[in-house]
Structure formats: structure tokens, C-alpha cells
Amino acid sequence: MAEKTRECPSCALEGPSDASECPYCGYEFPGPHPRWQVWTAFAVAALLVWPLLRLIDHLF
Numbered sequence: 534m535a536e537k538t539r540e541c542p543s544c545a546l547e548g549p550s551d552a553s554e555c556p557y558c559g560y561e562f563p564g565p566h567p568r569w570q571v572w573t574a575f576a577v578a579a580l581l582v583w584p585l586l587r588l589i590d591h592l593f
């Protein structure tokens with residue numbers, strides 16, 4: 534029998550396993566693409582692109 538609930542690490546209450554956040558305390562479960570991870574990827578990409586743009590600007 535498959536578990537359809539999961540325990541919230543924040544408030545320790547059982548919530549639906551398909552929910553993206555805890556219905557009791559609002560804790561955001563780590564999903565495939567959490568918001569912070571998207572922004573971190575965006576920040577890393579910007580940090581990689583910025584010196585490249587500076588270099589191109591220096592060359593021409």
C-alpha cells in the first residue's frame with residue numbers, strides 16, 4: 534500500500550504527499566525546482582555571463 538501522506542519536517546503533522554507546501558504551517562516541501570534553486574541558478578549564470586560581457590567589451 535502506497536503512502537499518500539508525508540510528515541512535515543517543520544510541524545511534524547501528516548499532510549498530502551502531492552502538496553507543494555504544508556497545509557498546516559505553510560512549510561514549503563523541497564520539490565524538483567524550488568524557487569531558491571531557480572534563483573541560485575540564475576545568479577550563478579549571471580556571475581558567469583558578466584565577466585564574459587566585460588571581456589567582449591574589452592576586446593572590441
Ligand SMILES: [Zn+2]
Pocket residue numbers: 541542543544545546555556557558559560
Ligand atoms: Zn507543517
